[in-house]
Amino acid sequence: MIRYTKRDVATSFTAVAFTIIAVTGVMMYFHLLDAYTKKLHENLGLFFVAAALLHMYANWGGMKNYFRKSLFHIAIALGTVVSLGFILTAETGKNPKNYVINSVLNAPIESSFVLFDKDTQKLRDKLDKAGIVIGNSANINDIAKANHTSPFKIITIIEK
Known part of the structure; x- marks a missing residue:
């Protein structure tokens, strides 16, 4: 050994x-x-x-x-x-990726939905079918909070 x-x-x-x-x-x-x-x-x-x-x-x-x-x-x-x-x-400016992501998540719903599909009603239907309630939510972050989920899950649903 x-x-x-x-x-x-x-x-x-x-x-x-x-x-x-x-x-x-x-x-x-x-x-x-x-x-x-x-x-x-x-x-x-x-x-x-x-x-x-x-x-x-x-x-x-x-x-x-x-x-x-x-x-x-x-x-x-x-x-x-x-x-x-x-x-x-080292550069200490804002991370451009975070800036873009936060801009999309906090933009008015209609503005951010257009980035994913021109037919925003189709996206609303996808979320509704997945059990996601939009209600009076102003943006994707608000939709996520109202549904106790991640904003990235919301994006995953509308991207399917």
Whole structure:
């Protein structure tokens, strides 16, 4: 039976996770297969953190020596400056997707219904058939609240 040390396990899993995180990060930068890579990158990122912590634990004696070196302190300072540079210069404006979604959900019913079908009566009939009461609701959000459901369920019904 083969026995592995903590160091063997920690290093192997850290190296594999790092490689996948690096590849998916580059793919995300170039917007390659975004729908697939984002989820993998985010979830494996959590696994990578756990593997890295295990790696530090298994190699703590050697790690302490690195912490004393001036190169380590330079790397920490440089990493901090670069990170702060990205954080402080990030765009903080409104997310255009949220703006569009909220505009549609809060627009008058007739205006938002036109986006889905020119025949707004047909959409009203679809909602009625699904048991959704429009009543005096002013917009899709109001319809959803009055029917104790999600506005996205309302859109799903009218999109069928």
